[in-house]
Amino acid sequence: MAPLQLEKQRGRFAALAIAAVVIVVGIPLWWKTTQTYRAWLPYSEISELDTLRLQLSVDVEVVFSRGTLSPEQQKKVPLSHVSEKEHEVDAKTGLRYRFETKYRTATIMEEDALNQPTAAEADLSLHMLTESACGSVVVYVIPESSSLLPKDVNVYVGQRRTALLRSTPVRDSWSLKEVLANLDPQVEQVVNTMSFSHRDIIAALSDRVRLTKVTKESMADSMRAIKSSPGYEITFSLLNPDPKSHNLHWDIEGAVYSYIQPLLNKLAPIANFSVDSQILYYAVLGVNPRFDNSMSAYALRADSLSHVINPVEARLGSNAASSNPVLNFLLYVPDANHSPLFIRDHSKREVPSNAFHSPRWGGIMVYNVNDMYGPNAQLPVDINIDMAKVMGVFLAQLRLLLGIQHTHPPPGFMLQSPGNAGLTDWELDRLLWSRSVENIATASTTITSLAQLLDQIGNIVINDNIAQQVSSAVTSLQLAVAELEAGNLAFALQYSREAILASERAFFDPSLLHLLYFPDDQKFAIYIPLFLPMCVPIVLSLLKIVNEARRKRADKQAKND
Amino acid sequence: MQTSPITKPGTTKMDYYYLFTICTFIYLVVFMPSAYSNDVEAKASQFFSSGHTNNWAVLVCTSRFWFNYRHVANTLSVYRSVKRLGIPDSHIVLMLADDMACNYRNPKPATVFSHKNMELNVYGDDVEVDYRGYEVTVENFLRVLTGRLPPSTPRSKRLLSDDRSNILIYLTGHGGNGFLKFQDSEEISNTELADAFEQMWQKRRYNELLFIIDTCQGASMYERFYSPNIMALASSQVGEDSLSHQPDLAIGVHLMDKYTFYLLEFLEEVHPASQANMNDLFKVCPPSKCVSTPGHRTDLFQRDPGSVLITDFFGSVRKVEITKETINLMSPTEALIKRSGNAALQVESLTYVDQLPVAQIIHQKPKQKDWHPPDGFILGLWTLILLVFFKTYGIKHLKHIF
Numbered sequence: 001m002a003p004l005q006l007e008k009q010r011g012r013f014a015a016l017a018i019a020a021v022v023i024v025v026g027i028p029l030w031w032k033t034t035q036t037y038r039a040w041l042p043y044s045e046i047s048e049l050d051t052l053r054l055q056l057s058v059d060v061e062v063v064f065s066r067g068t069l070s071p072e073q074q075k076k077v078p079l080s081h082v083s084e085k086e087h088e089v090d091a092k093t094g095l096r097y098r099f100e101t102k103y104r105t106a107t108i109m110e111e112d113a114l115n116q117p118t119a120a121e122a123d124l125s126l127h128m129l130t131e132s133a134c135g136s137v138v139v140y141v142i143p144e145s146s147s148l149l150p151k152d153v154n155v156y157v158g159q160r161r162t163a164l165l166r167s168t169p170v171r172d173s174w175s176l177k178e179v180l181a182n183l184d185p186q187v188e189q190v191v192n193t194m195s196f197s198h199r200d201i202i203a204a205l206s207d208r209v210r211l212t213k214v215t216k217e218s219m220a221d222s223m224r225a226i227k228s229s230p231g232y233e234i235t236f237s238l239l240n241p242d243p244k245s246h247n248l249h250w251d252i253e254g255a256v257y258s259y260i261q262p263l264l265n266k267l268a269p270i271a272n273f274s275v276d277s278q279i280l281y282y283a284v285l286g287v288n289p290r291f292d293n294s295m296s297a298y299a300l301r302a303d304s305l306s307h308v309i310n311p312v313e314a315r316l317g318s319n320a321a322s323s324n325p326v327l328n329f330l331l332y333v334p335d336a337n338h339s340p341l342f343i344r345d346h347s348k349r350e351v352p353s354n355a356f357h358s359p360r361w362g363g364i365m366v367y368n369v370n371d372m373y374g375p376n377a378q379l380p381v382d383i384n385i386d387m388a389k390v391m392g393v394f395l396a397q398l399r400l401l402l403g404i405q406h407t408h409p410p411p412g413f414m415l416q417s418p419g420n421a422g423l424t425d426w427e428l429d430r431l432l433w434s435r436s437v438e439n440i441a442t443a444s445t446t447i448t449s450l451a452q453l454l455d456q457i458g459n460i461v462i463n464d465n466i467a468q469q470v471s472s473a474v475t476s477l478q479l480a481v482a483e484l485e486a487g488n489l490a491f492a493l494q495y496s497r498e499a500i501l502a503s504e505r506a507f508f509d510p511s512l513l514h515l516l517y518f519p520d521d522q523k524f525a526i527y528i529p530l531f532l533p534m535c536v537p538i539v540l541s542l543l544k545i546v547n548e549a550r551r552k553r554a555d556k557q558a559k560n561d
Numbered sequence: 562m563q564t565s566p567i568t569k570p571g572t573t574k575m576d577y578y579y580l581f582t583i584c585t586f587i588y589l590v591v592f593m594p595s596a597y598s599n600d601v602e603a604k605a606s607q608f609f610s611s612g613h614t615n616n617w618a619v620l621v622c623t624s625r626f627w628f629n630y631r632h633v634a635n636t637l638s639v640y641r642s643v644k645r646l647g648i649p650d651s652h653i654v655l656m657l658a659d660d661m662a663c664n665y666r667n668p669k670p671a672t673v674f675s676h677k678n679m680e681l682n683v684y685g686d687d688v689e690v691d692y693r694g695y696e697v698t699v700e701n702f703l704r705v706l707t708g709r710l711p712p713s714t715p716r717s718k719r720l721l722s723d724d725r726s727n728i729l730i731y732l733t734g735h736g737g738n739g740f741l742k743f744q745d746s747e748e749i750s751n752t753e754l755a756d757a758f759e760q761m762w763q764k765r766r767y768n769e770l771l772f773i774i775d776t777c778q779g780a781s782m783y784e785r786f787y788s789p790n791i792m793a794l795a796s797s798q799v800g801e802d803s804l805s806h807q808p809d810l811a812i813g814v815h816l817m818d819k820y821t822f823y824l825l826e827f828l829e830e831v832h833p834a835s836q837a838n839m840n841d842l843f844k845v846c847p848p849s850k851c852v853s854t855p856g857h858r859t860d861l862f863q864r865d866p867g868s869v870l871i872t873d874f875f876g877s878v879r880k881v882e883i884t885k886e887t888i889n890l891m892s893p894t895e896a897l898i899k900r901s902g903n904a905a906l907q908v909e910s911l912t913y914v915d916q917l918p919v920a921q922i923i924h925q926k927p928k929q930k931d932w933h934p935p936d937g938f939i940l941g942l943w944t945l946i947l948l949v950f951f952k953t954y955g956i957k958h959l960k961h962i963f
Binding site: 396 | 612614615648649650651703707708709710716719721724760763764765833834877878879880881882883884885886887888889890891
């Protein structure tokens with residue numbers, strides 16, 4: 001009996017040992033090896049970013065020149081004053097606008113500068129004195145009787161960040177507070193024109209906040225400007241449908257260098273630009289223009305313009321190496337049989353620029369050359385295209401498409417033209433404000449949706465590089481929001497650009513593809529053939545041991561009794 | 562306009578009559594033109610009512626093998642309509658799982674017909690297939706939709722849509738209740754598709770999406786969608802099969818599926834300026850013609866389907882604005898000439914790199930290849946060895962070998 005007993009004992013120990021190994025070693029090993037690698041992500045900070053509370057600070061300086069204040073009122077100046085406005089856009093987004101206004105009197109050099117004969121020269125000499133920081137606004141208050149501004153103009157907005165404001169009549173008996181209270185609405189109007197208005201900021205937040213009630217104009221505005229992107233590609237194309245008659249020459253390199261490049265250099269903080277050009281021969285418009293007897297010229301109706309672009313677009317090439325959005329500018333020289341060609345708007349009137357543009361795509365200009373040669377000229381005629389005129393139109397279209405909105409200033413305002421730079425400093429500031437807010441909004445939604453996605457789907461592998469991108473995006477976002485609060489617009493834009501680059505890289509990383517949708521029954525179907533044959537003997541032997549132990553105890557009990 | 566009941570002495574009813582006519586005339590002259598211009602404004606503003614500025618199309622055929630000719634013909638006919646209505650190739654991602662036009666069983670090579678008697682060749686001259694053959698996989702399809710492509714992917718293989726793009730997605734192949742078969746070896750489920758669309762929505766990669774599927778039990782594929790702005794059409798309900806249209810005896814296979822055949826017929830009538838809307842599309846192929854019951858789903862779509870034009874998804878009608886402002890630029894004279902002078906000096910003559918070094922190839926010495934014994938030699942050698950062994954030691958050792 002003893003060897004049998006020993007054998008049974010050994011068997012019991014063996015079963016117990018195997019069960020122990022399976023439970024203690026096997027199950028943790030299986031759990032560890034089938035785990036997907038998920039690097040740590042700052043989930044708490046990301047959920048904090050979900051609610052966006054932005055504060056935009058603008059530094060405003062109001063300078064009183066000689067003759068605007070009485071000596072008594074002047075004594076109380078300099079002083080500073082902060083006004084804040086809060087807006088709750090929706091449950092998760094809040095905005096606060098902080099205007100810090102400093103009042104002071106003009107220095108002697110500024111007075112000299114303001115003594116210039118015209119407002120433009122005054123603006124230039126004022127600019128030579130001080131360079132105002134990006135995002136700030138300086139308003140010079142000039143006496144009511146000053147001849148610097150024309151009669152019906154109250155405000156002159158210069159090329160940089162300064163404006164000249166004609167003071168309203170001030171009574172000497174007023175205290176400084178009353179004078180300032182009288183002046184504040186006008187200063188606010190100037191600041192809204194030169195930095196940002198609530199409407200612009202709301203439009204920039206369109207990624208986060210889908211507004212159901214939008215005015216037609218604001219929707220047209222938001223559809224026209226191209227979305228914020230790290231880089232843009234600008235292509236200039238010359239379409240020559242009739243090379244037999246016209247031999248066209250355009251100095252595109254020189255034109256881009258003198259007219260377009262200054263604008264792109266100024267916009268360098270916003271994005272990288274690459275410019276290329278091409279010439280397409282035998283490219284026709286998809287629409288047949290009709291001969292108009294009243295003008296004795298061919299006319300393109302406004303409704304047919306939308307069908308012009310598609311046939312041409314098929315033939316335009318683009319840079320295959322980059323995924324940046326492309327802005328196309330086409331210059332079409334009509335063939336000799338259909339010259340001259342004019343564009344008519346909806347009210348059948350001629351369009352002076354002879355050009356039209358399509359939101360987020362680019363622009364087309366029709367350039368008539370029929371008056372450059374007589375009927376007896378020898379074909380093909382050599383024609384030099386006047387690039388200044390062409391670039392004037394393309395530059396205006398480029399400004400619109402890049403998001404430099406039409407400003408509709410209140411009545412009594414006069415805006416100085418941007419000149420050869422193509423862009424005034426305060427227009428750039430407006431663009432920087434809306435771009436920073438747009439970048440911050442987009443980056444925060446990207447990061448929060450990515451965190452939600454990774455949380456929901458437990459099967460996705462999170463590599464270290466993704467975790468690093470997410471962390472750097474979160475840091476950049478926090479810095480950008482802080483810089484906006486402090487009022488440093490240039491730094492805020494830079495950080496917001498870094499944030500959006502990092503968040504897009506993390507979101508669109510190719511390794512984040514959740515392909516494997518495992519419903520539970522499929523999981524069972526995989527594991528059962530592997531584990532069941534192994535587990536059944538173990539479980540049965542354990543049951544046998546337990547039954548035997550119970551029987552032994554029952555026997556012992558019976559024996560005791 | 563009220564006339565005072567008190568009459569002045571000397572006036573008669575006729576005076577009031579004249580007053581009334583004059584007032585009506587003034588009203589007509591003053592207010593009617595503004596009403597007319599409002600109408601023009603309204604028509605101009607209708608341009609902006611749909612909220613999209615560009616169109617994309619993702620057309621996928623998921624079956625391979627010659628007898629699935631009809632699926633390739635389906636996809637190519639939608640491709641043809643979409644191109645005809647204006648969407649350029651750069652905005653179309655065409656995925657064909659097999660090459661029917663150059664299949665060795667095709668009696669008319671380089672053609673794919675959609676109608677018997679070979680009336681309509683949908684392959685044409687300028688087809689641009691972006692994903693072909695074995696590249697059409699579930700993974701690539703989801704990568705295209707979500708944008709998670711490796712950085713080396715060229716532009717033509719990407720879906721570069723933004724928040725103002727209307728996207729048309731057309732899938733065809735063999736499907737079942739809740740799945741669509743890709744390449745006879747894998748499948749995509751309706752939850753995966755719905756999740757992919759949700760990720761597209763999170764990243765605002767579309768403005769509105771039109772999803773058309775022509776497979777058996779196609780309606781099951783759009784059951785699980787939960788993202789906004791999606792409209793879906795399917796060729797058959799759950800439990801029904803989508804049937805093919807007609808075989809061609811010369812080619813030997815069925816050429817098209819019924820639903821897409823009638824869809825193509827409908828789209829051939831549409832031109833870029835037509836005002837046909839989605840309600841007409843829902844009526845394409847009623848059960849009397851299609852045998853299966855086509856279904857559609859519009860609860861996630863915000864606009865009323867009757868106001869959605871066909872060309873909003875199938876065509877590419879651009880929004881256009883007249884450029885009203887220009888910038889006055891002065892032509893720079895000296896600086897320009899100076900700069901162009903410098904440039905002329907620096908330009909060096911450019912030559913092509915030698916594409917095929919013919920001289921090198923001709924005069925090349927033949928490469929030293931390793932010497933191998935002739936084929937069959939080794940086999941013969943072993944046979945000889947075995948024969949000798951058995952001859953010497955006898956046949957009884959054979960059982961140790963085998």
